[in-house]
Amino acid sequence: MPKFAANLTMMYTEHAFLDRFAAAAKDGFEAVEFLFPYEFPAAEIKARLTDNGLTQALFNAPPGDWAAGERGIASLPGREEEFRQSVRKALEYAAILGNSKLHVMAGLIAPGQPRDRHLAVYQRNLEYAAKAALPHDITIVIEPINTRDIPGFFLNRQDDAQTICGEIGAPNLRVQFDIYHCQIVEGDISTKLERDMVRPGAGIGHIQIAGVPERHEPDLGELNYPHLFELIDSLGYSGWIGCEYRPKADTSEGLDWLRPYL
Template sequence: MTKLCANLTMLFGELDFLDRFEAASNAGFKAIEFLFPYAYEKAQLADLLGKHGLTQVLHNLPAGDWAKGERGIACLPDRVGEFQEGVGTAIDYAHALGCKQLNVLAGIAPSDVAADQVRSTLVANLKFAATQLAAAGIRLLIEPINTYDIPGFYVTGTQQTLELIDACGSDNAYLQYDIYHMQRMEGELAATIQKHLPRIAHIQLADNPGRNEPGTGEINYPFLFAHLERIGYDGWVGCEYKPASTTTAGLGWAASYLQPSA
């Protein structure tokens, strides 16, 4: 059975962020993910997870100034110290929240830095993070993202991501496969997931076009969910989409995977 987790950055957006934990539990989700926890106290978030019986599946490493358009700093040569400090902060939060996976966003490639330096910076940062996370009992994930939504993003495809993982030389680095992003960049979803299944630690979803819930676009999610079960994917699938109306109104597609408590 496909295991769905709610991305609280995207879902239940009509509510204050801290109220979304209860809403996710009431909707039948047993696990959650979100972009960043760092604006909140660790104990406050841990209390909400325990109170509502939720597992924290994933959050991201610090990714720079999100409000100013930064989408990660791992490929930026002049931000290595900040990146390494952020790894320590992320580990502290992950331990407090019982989170066993952290995702790294590579960032937008700087136009004034040589391509080989951008790549070598990212590889070195991935190696550092993977090593630190391994010692902490946490897996490092790397996510390719489409360049329609984030122009200039450095990591944009499955093969590129796997080559970066190979270059960093760690067995504690995995692919985070976002179905929406990869539909836009490369397609061939089912075959790609099956081919690289041992290297995929987490999957996320949204339909295309629009990045709304499954059933609103071109992606055949009933087929993909059956495919994931057939090939033996046993990880979580994060619901990282923009509800077409409200989250609750649009959850019909997930009825067979959730057990609402309210």
């Protein structure tokens, strides 16, 4: 049976952020994820998790200047020290919130910039992040993101992400398989899940879902999610599946798709 984590950045926006934990628990979620926790003290978020019996599944390391349009710094030349500081800060939060997965965003590459240089920086930074996270039993995950939602994002394909993880070879570096992004860029979701779920030296460390093409509930759009959930179960995935979608209307009213799995 798949188990789902509500993404509190996108879901339950009818409520203030700290009130979304209770709303998710009331609807039957047992775990949550979100993009960034850094506007709030870690202890305050931990209290919301504890009060509502929730597990923290995942969050992102600081991504640079998000308000200015940055979408990660892991592949950006000249930002290496800032990246290391971001990893250290994320690990401090994870030590309190209790999650075992941490996502680091690759960042943007402008047309004409040397991709090889960005890739070399990216690999060195991922090596650092994985090594820093290993004593804390935390897995670093990297996510291919489609260029329709984030034009210029450095990492777009599942096979590229798996290759990068395989070349680094860290035991706690995996790919975050976002089915929404993968469908837009590549399609052939079932085959890629089967290919990559347990890949030597790499593999899938976290899964996220949303309907395609509008990123609403997973029962809306072109994908057959009941089939994909059965496949994910059959492949032995036991982690959380993050519901990183924008509800079409009220979050709770749109959860009919979830009820068979509670």
